[in-house]
């Protein structure tokens with residue numbers, strides 16, 4: 369199967385993009401003039417699909433269920449009691465809803481941690497997106513419980529991988545240092561080393577996490593995680609709001625990838641990630657929305673704006689986190705963080721592309737497209753989405769969307785009222 373996008377704007381020029389199978393086969397002069405499917409790119413700009421490196425997609429079911437609370441209270445009093453009642457079918461519909469929302473906003477890849485991830489895998493496969501999926505691992509720092517849960521890891525990973533598409537990859541999801549025992553974290557590290565799995569983890573999110581870690585372990589979170597041998601290129605650490613300079617150096621030394629989640633961090637008043645220090649140290653920073661219960665959407669365009677504004681506000685310096693850096697964070701940075709060959713429109717890359725409707729009022733006049741996307745736009749400027757060479761949305765229409773919204777809304781209502 370081949371796909372041709374004709375007369376589309378790309379990096380300031382009008383060109384064509386030729387896709388063969390799931391790969392960008394040619395850009396510009398070398399692009400063929402015919403294909404099985406031809407998309408008219410007039411009035412549109414092609415950009416790489418966004419890569420959301422930290423979310424809990426099916427938390428869409430708990431969107432607006434509990435807001436305006438501190439993180440621990442939000443988790444302990446509102447979210448965890450509801451999550452205890454979640455059924456596999458809820459995850460399927462919640463993930464479908466999240467995938468629909470992501471497609472509508474130009475996201476083609478996401479890194480997800482939640483429960484019943486075989487159901488999330490089924491939803492992702494059907495929706496056509498690319499995802500790295502990890503089953504959230506919480507043993508409440510009870511090593512015996514951890515032992516029992518660890519025995520199930522193999523079959524969970526197999527179920528995710530068994531969904532049967534290269535677009536879905538499995539990862540390990542130890543939730544955080546305050547919910548997982550030292551023994552289980554070390555076991556996860558060994559599993560990651562031997563099988564090459566990415567470890568998706570929450571780290572140094574709140575001040576309380578730092579204070580508790582200091583009083584219980586006698587060291588700060590990054591140092592504690594280092595003492596367990598967990599710092600490595602296989603670690604994708606979400607948040608990292610509370611870092612001392614020597615912790616930034618440790619993350620840089622060991623090649624840890626960071627997911628910056630500015631909207632969630634502001635929403636829960638968690639803190640502002642030390643972006644400039646991380647960047648100067650050479651740490652790979654990508655962008656995440658976090659789950660739709662703490663964001664409360666999955667709009668990467670909105671997250672790009674907050675990513676820039678939070679850094680400017682927190683540092684008092686408007687030159688920090690310029691549009692070009694934030695745009696790269698949300699595209700190529702995410703692809704690199706997840707070890708995927710997408711995030712750029714060039715020959716040989718995976719064909720994950722969003723077409724932006726340049727005729728929208730908020731995108732004119734068009735002095736600088738990256739600046740417009742970061743500061744002016746929301747997800748609704750996306751007209752067409754292609755993932756793995758397949759057209760998932762055209763003219764803002766996704767097949768089956770009304771049914772997905774209806775079924776997911778029913779699942780969310782049922783979950784909220786379940787005894």
Ligand SMILES: [Zn+2]
Pocket residue numbers: 422423424570606658659
């Ligand atoms: Zn999270």
